[in-house]
Every structure is written in structure tokens, then in C-alpha cells.
Amino acid sequence: MTPDAAVEPVLAEPLPQDEVSSEFVVLVDTYGGSSAYVRSLRRATSPPGPAGILTTPPYDLYLARPAHNLWRLRVYLRPYAARLVALMLAALAATGAGVAVPLVVERVVDGPVAARDPMGLVLLGGFVLAFGLIEAALIFIRRWTQAASALGLESTIRDEIYRHVQRLQMSFHDRWRSGQLLSHVTSDLSVIRRFLSFGLVFLVVNALTFIAVVALLIRLHWPLGVLVAVSHIPLFLFSFRFSRAYMAASRRVQDEQGDLATTIEESTQGLRTVKAFGRQGLMTDRFGRQARQLHNSAIGKGRLLALSSARFDLVPNLTLAVVLVAGAATVATDGMTLGQLVAFVTLQWMLIWPVESLGWIIANAQEAMTAADRIYEVLDTRPSIIDRPTAVAVANDQVQGRLRFEAVAFTYPGTDTPVLRRIDLDVRPGETLAIVGATGSGKTTLISLLPRFYEATGGAITIDGREIRDIQLNSLRGLMGVTFEDPTLFSMSVRENLTLGRRETTDDEIYEALRVAQAEFVYELPWALDTRIGEQGLSLSGGQRQRLALARAIIGRPKILVLDDPLSSVDVHTEALVEDALARVLHGTTALLVVHRPSTVALADRVALLADGEITAVGTHSELLATVPAYRDLLSGWSGDSEAAHHAQ
Numbered sequence: 001m002t003p004d005a006a007v008e009p010v011l012a013e014p015l016p017q018d019e020v021s022s023e024f025v026v027l028v029d030t031y032g033g034s035s036a037y038v039r040s041l042r043r044a045t046s047p048p049g050p051a052g053i054l055t056t057p058p059y060d061l062y063l064a065r066p067a068h069n070l071w072r073l074r075v076y077l078r079p080y081a082a083r084l085v086a087l088m089l090a091a092l093a094a095t096g097a098g099v100a101v102p103l104v105v106e107r108v109v110d111g112p113v114a115a116r117d118p119m120g121l122v123l124l125g126g127f128v129l130a131f132g133l134i135e136a137a138l139i140f141i142r143r144w145t146q147a148a149s150a151l152g153l154e155s156t157i158r159d160e161i162y163r164h165v166q167r168l169q170m171s172f173h174d175r176w177r178s179g180q181l182l183s184h185v186t187s188d189l190s191v192i193r194r195f196l197s198f199g200l201v202f203l204v205v206n207a208l209t210f211i212a213v214v215a216l217l218i219r220l221h222w223p224l225g226v227l228v229a230v231s232h233i234p235l236f237l238f239s240f241r242f243s244r245a246y247m248a249a250s251r252r253v254q255d256e257q258g259d260l261a262t263t264i265e266e267s268t269q270g271l272r273t274v275k276a277f278g279r280q281g282l283m284t285d286r287f288g289r290q291a292r293q294l295h296n297s298a299i300g301k302g303r304l305l306a307l308s309s310a311r312f313d314l315v316p317n318l319t320l321a322v323v324l325v326a327g328a329a330t331v332a333t334d335g336m337t338l339g340q341l342v343a344f345v346t347l348q349w350m351l352i353w354p355v356e357s358l359g360w361i362i363a364n365a366q367e368a369m370t371a372a373d374r375i376y377e378v379l380d381t382r383p384s385i386i387d388r389p390t391a392v393a394v395a396n397d398q399v400q401g402r403l404r405f406e407a408v409a410f411t412y413p414g415t416d417t418p419v420l421r422r423i424d425l426d427v428r429p430g431e432t433l434a435i436v437g438a439t440g441s442g443k444t445t446l447i448s449l450l451p452r453f454y455e456a457t458g459g460a461i462t463i464d465g466r467e468i469r470d471i472q473l474n475s476l477r478g479l480m481g482v483t484f485e486d487p488t489l490f491s492m493s494v495r496e497n498l499t500l501g502r503r504e505t506t507d508d509e510i511y512e513a514l515r516v517a518q519a520e521f522v523y524e525l526p527w528a529l530d531t532r533i534g535e536q537g538l539s540l541s542g543g544q545r546q547r548l549a550l551a552r553a554i555i556g557r558p559k560i561l562v563l564d565d566p567l568s569s570v571d572v573h574t575e576a577l578v579e580d581a582l583a584r585v586l587h588g589t590t591a592l593l594v595v596h597r598p599s600t601v602a603l604a605d606r607v608a609l610l611a612d613g614e615i616t617a618v619g620t621h622s623e624l625l626a627t628v629p630a631y632r633d634l635l636s637g638w639s640g641d642s643e644a645a646h647h648a649q
């Protein structure tokens with residue numbers, strides 16, 4: 001399902017313009033929150049949008065409940081609550097020590113300096129030094145505690161996202177692009193860590209510093225103090241406007257970072273295809289376009305920040321200049337002492353950083369809010385394929401292996417057309433059933449329902465009469481060995497790829513599985529089973545990868561085998577050898593076998609013909625050949641050139 005396809009039903013319904021921002025949030029939720037959908041919605045509607053439908057880019061509407069998801073992250077702060085309180089106290093005490101210095105300076109200037117008393121000067125100088133040292137020690141404690149808590153928090157959330165994504169159903173992964181997920185667990189989390197470790201602390205400390213300093217200024221000389229306070233009001237008003245614009249800009253940049261990560265990942269994975277078709281230029285252009293887009297968005301965001309920083313910088317400095325002139329005049333007319341003026345100016349100096357940093361803190365907070373939104377788009381997706389409370393664990397040796405599909409139907413989430421309709425199949429224990437059908441007829445989808453990668457939307461699938469939904473998911477998947485059309489290997493050793501963490505697997509079992517799959521070549525690799533194979537097994541040939549994946553599926557002799565075209569990349573000679581050995585394995589195993597060539601059909605006891613999502617015939621290979629013209633046509637289409645064409649797809 002493409003993102004644009006997902007947007008169609010939304011566009012069919014006019015949205016009242018006055019509800020646009022809340023509708024936008026609903027749209028995000030409805031489509032799993034993937035930013036890809038948000039952008040395709042944007043592309044599809046702007047400009048020109050059909051009348052009455054969103055015509056403004058949704059990024060500009062990114063306003064509803066901005067801090068809600070950031071606030072929800074507080075649960076992760078709980079384990080660090082004591083440290084955070086200590087951290088805040090240290091930060092406030094450090095600020096208190098800092099604020100005390102100008103007050104001591106006032107005493108120094110009006111006392112020992114005015115009276116030319118050297119001893120008093122030394123004593124007060126000692127106080128200033130002591131306050132300075134205390135402030136430095138407290139700052140050290142704060143920074144140290146801050147870093148430890150924030151890093152701990154970041155790794156807790158990262159673990160949670162990773163675990164959650166592992167539990168989510170395939171349909172989630174169909175929708176979400178891996179680059180977006182990658183950027184969630186890297187850049188989004190760093191943004192949140194930066195906010196929680198610096199932004200939040202400075203927000204609280206700076207706000208309290210501002211209030212304390214303004215109160216002291218008013219106490220020192222109220223007319224000038226009030227002038228300073230009032231001069232900051234426009235800045236606070238401006239900060240609200242800035243924060244709205246900055247939030248939309250930062251969400252756009254974060255999404256585009258995810259898109260770029262996806263492009264890099266896809267082009268690295270598909271490097272062979274890109275090179276084979278000589279499409280490096282195309283991919284470079286695509287990357288360049290996205291990188292430029294990200295660059296422009298980031299520059300736009302930077303410009304917003306620069307503009308706001310300039311204003312936040314200008315106002316305190318202008319006010320300082322006014323205070324210096326007005327203060328000097330007041331001292332001249334004995335309205336205040338010289339010590340008071342020095343203390344006033346020093347205190348006011350202390351306001352520059354809190355005000356100046358306000359723009360940066362707001363920016364940081366906005367980025368953290370949008371990052372939290374993106375993180376909750378993943379965390380809020382509930383796993384839909386889960387154990388029923390009554391589900392039981394079933395061991396391999398308790399299972400006979402009778403498989404039944406009873407009126408099974410399936411429609412992919414987010415689509416309207418059923419891919420499978422009224423599927424009735426009965427596979428006896430130990431029997432091998434081949435699923436045969438034209439490309440796109442639903443074969444892979446059909447076998448994906450058995451390990452519950454997707455949930456059947458109608459009917460029931462049973463193993464030995466027990467519905468698969470009544471078997472605990474781990475135990476269900478433990479009953480079966482599965483291979484996919486595209487064999488996935490990980491950048492681990494051959495042994496780890498074969499056992500995938502199952503400690504009980506013995507070397508003999510591994511040898512046996514490798515022998516059946518005709519994958520003994522691994523013993524000739526430099527470190528045999530301990531040889532680390534490159535990312536996705538790219539250091540191996542397609543046929544070698546496929547044979548390893550087959551060996552992985554049959555290791556430990558599962559009761560049920562689900563094999564999706566297990567020999568498509570294997571040469572004819574090896575295919576015959578694998579088939580011979582596989583025939584012996586299949587003898588005692590119930591198997592569903594998707595096949596694409598006549599020779600593999602011979603492995604099956606019976607064949608089910610799938611056409612447009614429906615089983616149109618079931619029987620032995622020779623029965624179907626004799627009685628079903630569509631089967632004959634399909635098989636004859638597979639031989640010769642057309643077969644080669646099929647595999648080249």
C-alpha cells in the first residue's frame with residue numbers, strides 16, 4: 001500500500017476548515033502516524049486542493065496539544081526523580097550564589113571602597129571568592145548528575161522502542177519505512193535527551209533567576225526595576241509566536257532526516273541493482289534532491305532561530321544602555337548610591353543569559369515536543385497480533401500436524417479488496433501441499449497467515465483442530481520452520497544465522513540441516529560455521545543464501561514447514577540434490593510449499609491451485625494436469641523463457 005493510496009479515503013471526505021488542526025491529528029492517528037502519510041497528504045492537497053478539503057500544508061497545522069506527548073515521557077523520569085530534584089536544587093543554589101555576588105559588591109563599593117578600608121575590602125573580597133567557588137562546585141554537581149540521568153533515560157526509551165517494534169505486526173512494518181524508525185531511535189532521542197538534560201533545567205532555573213533578579217532590581221530601585229521588567233514583555237509575546245513557527249519547522253526537518261536515512265539505507269541495500277542498471281546517477285539525484293530539501297528546511301529553521309536570538313539579544317542590551325544612562329543620572333542626584341548602581345547593573349547583566357537563551361530553550365523544547373510526538377507515533381501503535389488470555393503453549397512433540405483452513409479470508413489492513421476469499425484446505429499430518437498460482441494470486445499471503453504474520457480477517461486456521469489464535473504466539477512459531485522468497489541473513493556468524501539464538505541446537509543437527517539443504521559449502525569458508533557473513537549475507541551468492549535459509553528452517557525438525565519458493569535461486573543440478581534430500585525431510589513433516597517451477601511441484605503430495613485469491617482446484621499433480629486446463633497453462637507458462645522471465649522479476 002503506498003502512502004498516497006492511504007490518503008485516498010481521507011480526501012474523499014471534506015473537512016470543515018475550522019476543524020482543520022484537530023482533524024489533522026486524527027488523520028495522523030488514523031494512518032499509524034507515519035510522517036510519510038502526512039507528507040503525501042500534503043502533496044496531495046496543496047496546491048490545489050479539492051474544495052472543502054485541507055488546502056494548507058499540514059506542517060503548518062502542527063499545533064494541537066503540542067506538549068502532550070513530551071509530558072507523557074515523565075514516566076521515564078521517575079527512576080531519576082531523586083537525582084533530578086538534587087540537580088534542580090544544585091542549579092538553584094548555584095544561581096543563588098551567583099545572585100549573591102552583586103549584593104556583596106554593593107556592600108563593597110558603598111562600605112570599604114567608600115571608606116577606604118583595606119581590611120573590610122579583603123573580608124568582602126573573600127566572601128565574593130567563596131560564593132564563586134560554591135557556584136562552581138554546584139555547577140559541577142549539576143552537570144555530572146544531569147549527564148548520567150539523561151543518558152540513562154535515553155537508553156531506557158531506546159530499549160523500549162526497539163522491544164515494541166519487535167512486537168508489532170507486519171502491517172506496521174509495511175507502513176513504516178525503516179529509515180524513519182532509525183531516525184526515531186537516534187536523532188529524536190538525542191533531541192529529547194538534550195532537552196531533559198539542559199533545556200528543561202535551564203527553563204526552570206532561568207525563569208526563577210529572572211523572577212528573583214527582577215524582584216531584587218525593584219527592591220534596589222523600583223522605577224528602574226519596573227522599566228527592566230516591562231521591557232521584557234514584548235519578548236515573551238514574541239516567544240509564543242516563535243514557538244509555533246519553530247515547532248512546524250522542526251517536525252519538517254525531523255521527518256526529512258528520516259526520509260534521507262531511508263534513501264541511504266535503500267540505496268545501500270539495493271546497491272547491486274542500482275549498479276547493474278547503471279542508475280547511480282538517478283539515485284544520486286534522488287539523494288541530492290532530498291538532501292537539498294533537508295538543507296533548505298534546516299536553513300529555514302536556523303533562520304527562525306537566528307531572528308529570534310537577535311531580538312532576544314537586543315532587548316536586554318538596549319535596556320542595559322538605558323539603565324546605565326538613567327542610573328548615572330540618578331546617582332548624580334543622590335537617588336541611589338554608587339554601590340547600588342554597580343549592584344543593579346551587575347544584576348541586570350545576570351538577566352542577559354536567561355533572556356538570550358530563551359529562544360534557544362524554546363527551540364529545544366519545540367524540537368523535543370515534535371520528537372516526543374514521533375516517538376509516541378511508534379509507541380502508541382498497539383500490537384494487534386497478540387496472545388489471547390486463554391492461549392496455551394504447545395510443544396513440538398504434542399503436535400500431529402493436521403492443518404485446516406476453514407473459509408479463510410484476508411484483506412490487507414488499509415485496503416478494501418480481499419486478497420484471499422473462502423480458502424478451504426485440509427492438509428494431513430506429514431503431507432506436503434504445494435500452493436501454485438500466477439504471480440500476485442495470493443500464495444505468499446496465504447502462507448503468511450499460518451505463523452500469524454497477518455491475522456485472517458475471516459474464517460479460521462487450525463492445527464490438530466485447535467485454532468492457531470488459541471496457541472501462544474511464540475509456541476506457534478516454534479512449531480514451524482519458515483523460509484521466505486527473499487532469504488534474510490544477518491551480519492553474524494553462519495552458526496548464529498542458523499540457530500538464531502536457539503542454544504539447544506547441536507552441531508550434529510546443524511550438519512544434518514546443512515546436508516539436506518546442500519549447504520555444506522559453509523565448512524569450506526575460512527572459519528567454517530564461525531565465519532561471519534557480511535551484512536544481509538551479501539558475501540554469499542543468492543543460491544547459497546537460499547540454501548542457508550532452508551537449512552535454518554529445517555533445523556530441529558519442526559512439525560510444520562512453510563516454505564516460500566525455497567529453491568528459486570538454486571541451479572538445476574543443486575535443485576535436484578536439495579529436492580532429493582528435502583523429500584526425505586518432508587516425509588514426516590506437514591508442509592505448505594509455494595512453488596514456481598514444475599520440478600519442485602514433484603515434492604508435493606497434492607497441489608492447490610490459487611487463482612485471484614481463491615482455491616480453484618486441489619489434487620495430485622497428475623490429476624490437475626489431466627483435468628484442470630488452467631493448471632496446465634500455468635505450468636507450461638513456467639517452462640522455457642517464461643520461467644526465466646518469472647525469476648528475473
Ligand SMILES: Nc1ncnc2c1ncn2[C@@H]1O[C@H](COP(=O)(O)OP(=O)(O)OP(=O)(O)O)[C@@H](O)[C@H]1O
Binds near residue numbers: 412419442
Ligand atoms: N503488505 C501488503 N499490503 C497490501 N497489499 C499487499 C501486501 N503484500 C501483498 N499485497 C497484495 O496482495 C496480492 C497477493 O500478493 P502475494 O505476495 O501474496 O502474491 P503471490 O502469489 O505470492 O505473488 P508472487 O508469486 O509474485 O510472489 C498482490 O496483489 C499484492 O499486491
